[in-house]
Amino acid sequence: MLLKRTIPVAIAFVVGLWFAIQYYVPTSFSERSLTWASNWAKILLGFAYILGLYSLVHVHWQKIRRGQPGYGYSLLVYVGLVGTLVLGLSGEVQTLVDIATGKAHHFADFQAYSTHDKPIPNFSSGFDWVYNYVFYPASATMFSILAFFIASAAYRTFRARTIEAAFLLIAAIIVMFGRVPIAAAVHRAIPDVADWIMANPNMAVKRAILIGISLGTIATSLRIIFGIERAYLGGD
Amino acid sequence: MDTQAQGDTTTTRGDRIFYVVLTLLFVGLSAWSLSGETGHRFTAPDGTVSWLPVGRGPAWETLGVLVAAGLTLALYSFLYKDNPFFKAAEHIYVGVGLGYSLVIAWFQYIKAELYFPLVKYWVRDGVQGQPDYLLIVPLVLGLFLLARFIRPLQWLSRWSFAFIIGFGSGVAIPNIIHANVLQQMQSSMAAIEFGNVWLAANALCALLGVVSVLVYFYFSVEHKGAIGVVSKIGIWFLMISFGASFGYTVMGRMALFVGRVQWLIEEWLRIPLSS
Structure with a gap:
């Protein structure tokens, strides 16, 4: 009980309270402590990625092991993952081998970053290739596909049945139309109206929602610090 | 999907x-x-x-x-x-x-x-x-995080989560009060310049929007009478904002689509679109 519940709650209390107060006590020690903790959080984030890796690998391994329908696609996840890791970390493996054997190896010299600890100017590594020709195009395409689904959903659901729905519809049409060059050709005020909607009513609502979310976040943070909210500890 | x-x-x-x-x-x-x-x-x-x-x-x-x-x-x-x-x-x-x-x-x-x-x-x-020997602390906490893979030691990961959650909560409170509450309220109220009618109208519009939307989300009183009227105005502001955000998102995604098509034409098919 002490190790499993009391100490974690105490850690959250001490760390949370310290960093809530630290902002208002700007001594050199408190500022250094913020720098330390920020770096520590980054390191923990790095370790957390390993948990994510395990989760994805485990899910797809179960599909492959059981021969579930579509398990071939899970193999493609492995191809993408292993390929990217090999290209990105082969230099690190080379460095490890160099340290272990005491001799310099060159099997990963095509990777600029890791073998030399810093990027070489104008050197395009295999990892860059994966980013430029696989990751970036796929990301941009995935996000752009959503334009069609959002537009299609809007076409089916947008109906100006009430005055509120009419406001929503008109604002959406003005902002969409105001963002294309032909709008200024139709009437030069349309892009200005679209900009005005974004900069005034829209910004006011975003501001109000941000204030509401922030008050909720502060309340939740206080509940965590004082041990009222313990969902992060999980079960038992 | x-x-x-x-x-x-x-x-x-x-x-x-x-x-x-x-x-x-x-x-x-x-x-x-x-x-x-x-x-x-x-x-x-x-x-x-x-x-x-x-x-x-x-x-x-x-x-x-x-x-x-x-x-x-x-x-x-x-x-x-x-x-x-x-x-x-x-x-x-x-x-x-x-x-x-x-x-x-x-x-x-x-x-x-x-x-x-x-x-x-x-x-x-x-x-x-x-x-830097202080870094032994996050190293140990990181290893504790990986203890989730070992069933009898899974509880050790709670110490790491407690540090992350506690740090995030502690840092969030002052930063959010400063940046997301006080500064947003200040920007909503202090920008009214009565010398310029257009700027004053815009600033009043922003103030009315912030106040009415906050009133709409305030559920501790019944939305009747004056509160009801203000909250109704808040709904109108919300609808305009949702519409504007929708339009902005669609056009952002459309720009990505245009970018991809342009890339296909220029880089894949090698047809120059501009001189």
């Missing part, structure tokens, strides 16, 4: 025709673009792009363009319906995305923040300087 993927597994004759046409389209257009005199795409160290005859230039960039074009077409094929091309591209993307994040996490978080200042001194000989 998952629901559709699981529920729609039959392949019709129309689907097969679509797969064949898509494959032929990709192979045919790729062959056509490669058959030109321009050859391989080559980016010089100074950033200038040139085309070298096939067999004389580095083939990696050409291969990359073909891979990217294939992935783009495969992902857009989802607009017809869920299909094997889309699923294959989607799964490759998931694997590459995680691999990319892991490599970045290694270089930016673990290597930069832990290996160089601490571990390097242990594993390499003759390194100048002093190790």
Whole structure:
């Protein structure tokens, strides 16, 4: 009980309270402590990625092991993952081998970053290739596909049945139309109206929602610090 | 997408025709673009792009363009319906995305923040300087995080989570009060300039929007009388904002789509769109 519940709650209390107060006590020690903790959080984030890796690998391994329908696609996840890791970390493996054997190896010299600890100017590594020709195009395409689904959903659901729905519809049409060059050709005020909607009513609502979310976040943070909210500890 | 993927597994004759046409389209257009005199795409160290005859230039960039074009077409094929091309591209993307994040996490978080200042001194000989022993704390907490894989020691990961959650909560309180509450309230109230009617009207509009939306979300009093009127105005503001956000999002995604199509035409098919 002490190790499993009391100490974690105490850690959250001490760390949370310290960093809530630290902002208002700007001594050199408190500022250094913020720098330390920020770096520590980054390191923990790095370790957390390993948990994510395990989760994805485990899910797809179960599909492959059981021969579930579509398990071939899970193999493609492995191809993408292993390929990217090999290209990105082969230099690190080379460095490890160099340290272990005491001799310099060159099997990963095509990777600029890791073998030399810093990027070489104008050197395009295999990892860059994966980013430029696989990751970036796929990301941009995935996000752009959503334009069609959002537009299609809007076409089916947008109906100006009430005055509120009419406001929503008109604002959406003005902002969409105001963002294309032909709008200024139709009437030069349309892009200005679209900009005005974004900069005034829209910004006011975003501001109000941000204030509401922030008050909720502060309340939740206080509940965590004082041990009222313990969902992060999980079960038992 | 998952629901559709699981529920729609039959392949019709129309689907097969679509797969064949898509494959032929990709192979045919790729062959056509490669058959030109321009050859391989080559980016010089100074950033200038040139085309070298096939067999004389580095083939990696050409291969990359073909891979990217294939992935783009495969992902857009989802607009017809869920299909094997889309699923294959989607799964490759998931694997590459995680691999990319892991490599970045290694270089930016673990290597930069832990290996160089601490571990390097242990594993390499003759390194100048002093190790930062304070980093043993996050190293231990990181190992505790990995204890989730060992059932009897799973509870150790709670200490790491407690640190992350406590730190995040503690840092959030003053920063959010300052940036998201006080500064937003100040900007809402202090910007009214009565010397300029247009600016004053805009500032009053923003103030009315902030107040009315906050009143709409205040559920501790019944929305009747004056409160009801203000909250009704808040709903109008919310609807305008939702519409504007929707339009803005659609146009943002459209810009991405236009960018992809432009890329396909210029880089894959090598048809210059601008001089």
